[in-house]
Each structure stands twice: as structure tokens, then as C-alpha cells.
Amino acid sequence: MNLAEEARRFDVAAQEILARDQMACIRCGLRAVDAHHRQQKSVGGLSTWDNQISLCRECHDWAHANIELATFEGWLVGSWEVPEIVPVEHYLLGRVIIGSDSTINAVGVR
Numbered sequence: 001m002n003l004a005e006e007a008r009r010f011d012v013a014a015q016e017i018l019a020r021d022q023m024a025c026i027r028c029g030l031r032a033v034d035a036h037h038r039q040q041k042s043v044g045g046l047s048t049w050d051n052q053i054s055l056c057r058e059c060h061d062w063a064h065a066n067i068e069l070a071t072f073e074g075w076l077v078g079s080w081e082v083p084e085i086v087p088v089e090h091y092l093l094g095r096v097i098i099g100s101d102s103t104i105n106a107v108g109v110r
Contacts, residue, residue, distance in 0.1 A: 012049050012102075020102050021054035027063075027075065029091045030056045036063065036075070038088065043079035049102040050084040051077070 014035035025032040032054035039045030053075065055063065063070040070076040074088030074095075087095040087107050095107045 012047055012052060014052075016102075017049075017052045018054050020049070020104075024054065024091075025056035025059050026053050026088070026090045027055055027059040027073075030058075033057050034060045036060050038075060038083050038086070039077040039079065039081065045077070045079075045083070048083070048100060050098045050100045053088060053098070 017035035018032055021032060023032055024030070034055050034057065035047075035052045036055045037045045037047070038051050038053060041047075045051050055075075059075075063075045067076060071078065074086050077083045077086050083098070084100050085097065087097055090096045090104070090106075093104065093106050096104050097107050098104055
């Protein structure tokens with residue numbers, strides 16, 4: 001099995017990500033429409049539970065337009081980082097870690 005086939009074995013569909021996040025944008029809480037790749041596919045990011053978050057269109061556009069702050073908040077992850085260990089700011093839960101098994105665990109007090 002080559003690398004591309006191996007990666008596809010772990011693909012999580014956008015609808016599964018939206019369902020996990022209860023159709024809410026994790027940045028603002030409004031209705032989410034996109035499963036955003038924290039580590040961009042263009043730099044090797046995979047469609048896995050820990051690498052995708054639900055965002056509304058406005059927040060998705062914002063994350064790509066404000067790379068430095070989006071990275072600081074965990075909505076974007078560098079190519080050298082492991083998404084599963086990089087906390088992301090959640091509108092309701094504060095800083096969370098999203099596990100490769102789809103679990104969302106708070107890591108700090110808001």
C-alpha cells in the first residue's frame with residue numbers, strides 16, 4: 001500500500017466533522033458549513049479527526065486571511081506540527097485538544 005492509499009484509509013468525511021462539532025463553528029458558535037483542515041492539505045495535512053474543525057464560512061475565510069493569529073489560536077497548524085497535540089481555541093470550551101479518535105478535551109481554563 002502506498003502513502004496515498006494509506007492516507008485515504010483514515011479520511012474522515014466533512015459531514016462527520018460537522019456532526020462531531022454539532023454543526024457549530026468552533027470559533028464563533030454560528031452554524032458551520034466547512035470542515036477546515038488545520039494543517040493544510042497543500043503541506044501534507046490529512047483528512048483526519050484531529051486535523052479538521054468545523055467553521056462557518058466567515059471564520060474559514062478569516063483563518064486564511066489572518067494566518068499569524070489563526071496559528072496562535074490553533075485553527076492553523078504548521079507543516080512540522082502534529083495536529084493531535086496542538087491545542088485549538090474553542091468558542092465554548094476554551095483551549096482543547098482534538099484527538100485522532102474524535103474526542104475533544106479541554107486543556108485549560110478560559
